[in-house]
Amino acid sequence: MTPPLIQIENVWKEFGDQIVLERLSLSIAPRSFVALVGPSGCGKTTFLRMLLGEEAPTKGRILLDGKPLQPEPGPDRGVVFQRYSVFPHLTVLGNVMLGLDLKGAPRIGRLFGARRRAAADLARALIAEVGLAGDEGKYPAQLSGGMQQRLALAQALITRPRVLLLDEPFGALDPGIRAGMHELMQRLWHETDLTVVMVTHDLSEAFTLACRVLVFERLRDRAAEKHRYGAVLAQDMAVWPPRIAGQPTPPKRSQAA
Amino acid sequence: MNANDKLLPSLATMADTVARMAFSADPRTGEVQLWVDTSASLFRLLTGLGIAAALTLLIGLVVGMLPVARAALAPVIDVVSMVPPLALLPILFITLGLGEVSKITLIVIGVMPVMVRDLAGRVLELPREQIVKAQTLGASSWQVAIRVVLPQALPRLITSFRLQLGPAWLFLIAAEAISAEAGLGYRIFLVRRFLAMDVIFPYVVWITFLAVVMSWGLERLRARAFPWVELGQ
Numbered sequence: 364m365t366p367p368l369i370q371i372e373n374v375w376k377e378f379g380d381q382i383v384l385e386r387l388s389l390s391i392a393p394r395s396f397v398a399l400v401g402p403s404g405c406g407k408t409t410f411l412r413m414l415l416g417e418e419a420p421t422k423g424r425i426l427l428d429g430k431p432l433q434p435e436p437g438p439d440r441g442v443v444f445q446r447y448s449v450f451p452h453l454t455v456l457g458n459v460m461l462g463l464d465l466k467g468a469p470r471i472g473r474l475f476g477a478r479r480r481a482a483a484d485l486a487r488a489l490i491a492e493v494g495l496a497g498d499e500g501k502y503p504a505q506l507s508g509g510m511q512q513r514l515a516l517a518q519a520l521i522t523r524p525r526v527l528l529l530d531e532p533f534g535a536l537d538p539g540i541r542a543g544m545h546e547l548m549q550r551l552w553h554e555t556d557l558t559v560v561m562v563t564h565d566l567s568e569a570f571t572l573a574c575r576v577l578v579f580e581r582l583r584d585r586a587a588e589k590h591r592y593g594a595v596l597a598q599d600m601a602v603w604p605p606r607i608a609g610q611p612t613p614p615k616r617s618q619a620a
Numbered sequence: 621m622n623a624n625d626k627l628l629p630s631l632a633t634m635a636d637t638v639a640r641m642a643f644s645a646d647p648r649t650g651e652v653q654l655w656v657d658t659s660a661s662l663f664r665l666l667t668g669l670g671i672a673a674a675l676t677l678l679i680g681l682v683v684g685m686l687p688v689a690r691a692a693l694a695p696v697i698d699v700v701s702m703v704p705p706l707a708l709l710p711i712l713f714i715t716l717g718l719g720e721v722s723k724i725t726l727i728v729i730g731v732m733p734v735m736v737r738d739l740a741g742r743v744l745e746l747p748r749e750q751i752v753k754a755q756t757l758g759a760s761s762w763q764v765a766i767r768v769v770l771p772q773a774l775p776r777l778i779t780s781f782r783l784q785l786g787p788a789w790l791f792l793i794a795a796e797a798i799s800a801e802a803g804l805g806y807r808i809f810l811v812r813r814f815l816a817m818d819v820i821f822p823y824v825v826w827i828t829f830l831a832v833v834m835s836w837g838l839e840r841l842r843a844r845a846f847p848w849v850e851l852g853q
Contacts, residue, residue, distance in 0.1 A: 441756050450750060
């Protein structure tokens with residue numbers, strides 16, 4: 364058994380008096396695709412923000428590769444939000460190259476000459492990979508919602524993060540476009556050395572993509588109890604038949620609802 | 621038209637005056653009056669606005685990005701923006717003298733609070749997701765400032781610069797009216813004593829023309845340099 368990539372040890376999260384999440388303990392294996400589901404307000408996004416380093420747990424700790432998580436967002440964890448994931452002032456190519464620019468040029472944040480050309484080639488390959496070839500010069504406002512999320516994926520993947528965090532990335536898309544995105548997401552997960560944690564409110568999406576589904580739920584949800592008890596990890600299901608990274612199964616009949 | 625009208629000059633008189641002021645050198649000094657006035661005024665106006673824009677960029681980004689700086693500076697800026705700049709004019713003349721410095725300072729003080737608040741507001745408007753996203757791509761705070769915040773703040777700074785052209789002209793002419801040796805406002809208030817409407821009218825038209833051209837040029841510059849702004853709307 365490989366050691367877990369992410370380990371969550373008895374994590375609680377409180378905002379003031381309000382307990383949001385309690386008694387969370389779980390570990391996530393490398394190369395897994397974990398979907399997080401649950402009703403609105405059950406702390407799914409809060410959990411993702413803790414993994415991101417944007418929020419710190421009130422109690423307990425989160426380990427990445429056995430080491431405590433950096434307390435702020437960093438390049439080992441990529442993210443795609445439902446909205447505002449791409450930069451409106453950069454072209455498609457500029458958006459994807461940004462990660463390489465930032466890494467290669469700490470002071471001016473921009474590469475030049477041969478290093479820039481190398482970065483651009485890398486970015487173009489990834490842009491083609493997500494199906495945006497030919498749109499390199501466009502600005503995000505000129506792309507549809509689905510294309511913007513494809514761009515966001517390419518942008519997040521160029522820095523080769525250990526973990527990719529997805530916060531309802533396909534929630535705002537039309538069903539037809541969403542099916543295409545699922546296909547892309549599956550392909551990227553199989554082909555890239557990537558562990559994915561995805562928050563979604565769409566159960567069928569969770570089972571279409573993930574190899575493991577976590578359900579967060581407030582077990583005590585009466586008005587008087589809302590403040591005193593947070594959501595817990597109510598269910599932890601492995602998807603059957605097992606999905607294993609790098610071994611794509613031929614698509615059965617359409618699973619997208 | 622009444623040829624004896626002492627207040628409203630005829631078009632012919634105005635044309636003569638324009639020819640004298642704008643196209644012929646003054647026999648005493650050898651200089652073209654309108655050109656001397658225009659260059660003196662534009663120098664003050666653009667220096668003042670330029671300094672204001674540079675300071676705005678610095679202060680606006682710091683106030684917008686750093687909560688600590690915002691807590692410290694925002695109330696100060698709010699109070700300073702309430703001081704009527706023209707009431708400060710005598711103080712500026714007394715402390716900084718009657719030369720260029722006091723006039724340029726008046727323009728800077730007059731337009732800067734509005735510009736700083738506008739720019740800081742724009743920076744605060746940027747979605748939190750963008751900043752987090754940049755951090756996950758490995759950006760340091762400095763890199764967030766120059767690659768994410770600055771390029772999205774610049775077009776707003778240009779717009780705010782353009783909208784402050786009006787107030788800037790106001791402060792310039794007010795300062796020149798009190799004390800100067802050349803300048804468009806100075807000339808208007810000098811010849812006012814002789815009811816020389818044949819000079820005042822063309823000068824007002826000329827000032828308006830300059831302001832319109834500057835405004836138009838800035839708008840073109842913004843559209844050219846930041847094409848993505850229009851797309852997003």
